[in-house]
Amino acid sequence: xxxxxxxxxxxxxxxxxxxxxxxxxxxxxxxxxxxxxxxxxxxxxxxxxxxxxxxxxxxxxxxxxxxxxxxxxxxxxxxxxxxxxxxxxxxxxxxxxxxxxxxxxxxxxxxxxxxxxxxxxxxxxxxxxxxxxxxxxxxxxxxxxxxxxxxxxxxxxxxxxxxxxxxxxxxxxxxxxxxxxxxxxxxxxxxxxxxxxxxxxxxxxxxxxxxxxxxxxxxxxxx
Numbered sequence: 091x092x093x094x095x096x097x098x099x100x101x102x103x104x105x106x107x108x109x110x111x112x113x114x115x116x117x118x119x120x121x122x123x124x125x126x127x128x129x130x131x132x133x134x135x136x137x138x139x140x141x142x143x144x145x146x147x148x149x150x151x152x153x154x155x156x157x158x159x160x161x162x163x164x165x166x167x168x169x170x171x172x173x174x175x176x177x178x179x180x181x182x183x184x185x186x187x188x189x190x191x192x193x194x195x196x197x198x199x200x201x202x203x204x205x206x207x208x209x210x211x212x213x214x215x216x217x218x219x220x221x222x223x224x225x226x227x228x229x230x231x232x233x234x235x236x237x238x239x240x241x242x243x244x245x246x247x248x249x250x251x252x253x254x255x256x257x258x259x260x261x262x263x264x265x266x267x268x269x270x271x272x273x274x275x276x277x278x279x280x281x282x283x284x285x286x287x288x289x290x291x292x293x294x295x296x297x298x299x300x301x302x303x304x305x306x307x308x309x310x311x312x313x
Contacts, residue, residue: 091215093233094268094279096240098290099215102233102298107157107213109303110312113206114157117216117223120195121186122173123151123162128185135181141188148194153202155212174251179263183270192218192276199223211311217271220282229309230285231302239291240264 091103100116107114127147128140152163161170172178185191199214203224206212214223220230235243241261248255271279281287286305290298306312 091213091231091233092217092219092221092279092282092285094217094240094271095264096243097233097235098243098295098298099233101295102302103213103215104157104160105295105299106302106306109299110211110213110306112157112211112213113155113209114160115153115155115199115202115206115212115214116160116162117195117199117214117219118182119160119162119170119173120151120153120199121191122178122182123164123169124148124191124195125178125182125185126169126173127164129177129181135184140185141190144185144188144191145194148191148198151198155202155206157213171251174253176253176255183267183274187270187274187276189276196223196277217279218277220285221280222277225282228311229305230282231305232281232285232287233290233298234287235290237261237264237268 091099093099103116104114124144124147125135128135128137128143131143133140133143147164150165154161154163161168162173163169200223203212203214216223220227220232238261241257241264244264245255245257245260248260268279288298288301
């Protein structure tokens with residue numbers, strides 16, 4: 091499941107995994123956790139030393155792939171809430187654009203996927219899943235929505251989590267991340283050639299989930 095921020099990837103991916111009795115992996119949380127490690131070291135995401143800190147934190151990452159209670163652990167600490175804050179959000183695109191960081195996490199993600207496939211399957215969400223991480227996936231979906239709709243959704247998520255933010259600031263951040271994610275040299279955000287593109291502008295979460303379940307059954311991925 092690929093797509094830019096605010097398209098509903100996390101919500102529908104978790105619900106799809108639950109409905110299919112599959113594991114769930116949020117790859118973006120992994121990049122956010124490494125970004126948190128960089129910030130805790132007192133560095134900016136664009137600092138040349140950030141790469142060393144981020145790579146050093148990779149062995150300390152653990153992704154809990156239960157769709158009912160997904161978590162990301164950094165050196166055993168649950169950092170799920172902290173990685174969603176504005177500081178990490180502002181710096182994650184810079185850290186995730188570092189080629190060595192992406193290579194290290196893609197390798198880790200492929201191992202998680204391979205293990206989960208043996209145990210019954212997995213739903214993976216991110217920005218380069220269908221194009222880079224699992225290019226041979228039996229179903230690839232790219233979720234999209236207008237930037238204004240995505241900004242409104244992001245704002246609602248922030249308010250629900252107790253974070254406040256001006257909608258104009260959220261929209262500017264959505265545009266900034268779109269630009270950075272789609273123009274980075276390594277694994278840019280893009281639609282895989284064989285992906286199903288689903289525009290979620292006018293669709294509820296239930297509508298999107300229903301369409302995803304239809305696709306999963308159509309491909310014979312669940313009985």
